[in-house]
Amino acid sequence: MLCQKLYPEGKPKALTFSYDDGVIQDVRLSELFNRYGVKATFNLNSGLDSGSWWEREGAKIRRLSLEEMRPVYAGHEIAVHSSTHPHLEELDERRLYAELYDDxxxxxxxxxxxxxxxxxxxxxxxxxxxxxxxxLGFRYCRTTVSHHSFALPEDLLTWGATCHHKDPLLPALAGQFRETEQELALFYVWGHSFEFDMQQNWQVMEDFLQKTAGCSDTWYATNGEVAAYLTAIRRLIVGEDFFINPTGTDLWVRVSGETLRIPAGAWVSCGA
Ligand SMILES: [Zn+2]
Structure with a gap:
């Protein structure tokens, strides 16, 4: 049967953000995300000290302490970025596993x-x-590759983004996202919040959110929520005139112009 797969609550599109290193500028960024009602994933290095400042291109940067992190990341997702931020491919096996497991x-x-x-x-x-x-059983892992599209990852363990926030194509892509009819279109933005201070371009994110937030056709979700839903909907069984949802997640599709919820574990007929 012909059907269009949808995100939760029957939304055709999703937007997600991924920001790295757990730094002081995440305070301002999460406030911005909260104000616009979008969700992000923050990738943290738990083995690095929060006490010392460093400077990069005029930006004063330090990592957040645990006490500072809790309110900043409330409502968003916390994810691993390794304990101490090494080049993982240079490590021996023992240290590689420890960097990921310990974090x-x-x-x-x-x-x-x-x-x-x-x-x-x-x-x-x-x-x-x-x-x-x-x-180690991670559900997904983000790379730093930009594909400039709204495509879903074939391999969730080498998940590329639509683009970095400083990509000159960001505004044009935001316009295309409003118009796209691609199935399960996903806009995935990544970066580091200290770059907004370095380049003094917080307005880039504000402009982007003005274009993309608050849309009734878009699911605002963390990386983990998107990954979990994709993993589930890829298991949906589509028959001639029925669906079987073998997962523990409610799934959504559009059939003949109707939005249909297929409850977790359910068999749903859509015959005449
Ligand atoms: Zn990093």
Whole structure:
């Protein structure tokens, strides 16, 4: 049967953000996200000290302490960025696993929640890194590759973004996103919040949110929520005149102009 897959509540599009390193500028960024009602994933290094400042291109940067992090990241997703931000592909196996496992364990204990995703430090990886991420059971892992499209990842463990926030194509892509009819269109933006101070371009994000937030056809979700939903909807069984949802997640489709919710575990007929 011909059907269009949809996001939760029957929304055809999704927007998600991913920001790295857990720095002081995340305070302003999360306030901005909260004001516009969008959701983000923040990728944190739990093994690095929050006490010391450094300067980069005029931006004063330090990592947030645990006490500072809790309110800043409330309502968003916390994900792994390795304990100490090394080039993972240069590590021996023992240290590689420790960098990922320890960060995940520490973040889960600190925030009292499951930590299921990650973003690669420096965006660099090799097969040994991907294999470690898979064996440790991560649901998804973000690279730093921009594909300038609204396409979904074939491999959630090497998940590229639509673009970085400083990409000159960002405004044009935001316009295309409003118009697109692509199935399960996903706009995925990544970056570091300290770059807004470095380039003094907070307005770029404000402009982007003005164009993309508050739309009734868009699901505003964390990376983890998007990954979980994609994993589920890829398992939907589409028959001649029925659906079977073998997952624990309610799924949504559009058939003959009607939006249909297929409850978790349900068989749903849509015959005449
Ligand atoms: Zn980083």
């Amino acid at each position: 995940r364990k520490t973040l889960a204990a600190r925030f009292g929640c499951a930590v299921e995703g990650m973003a690669l430090p420096f965006g660099s990886w090799n097969e040994a890194v991907r294999s470690a991420i898979e064996k």
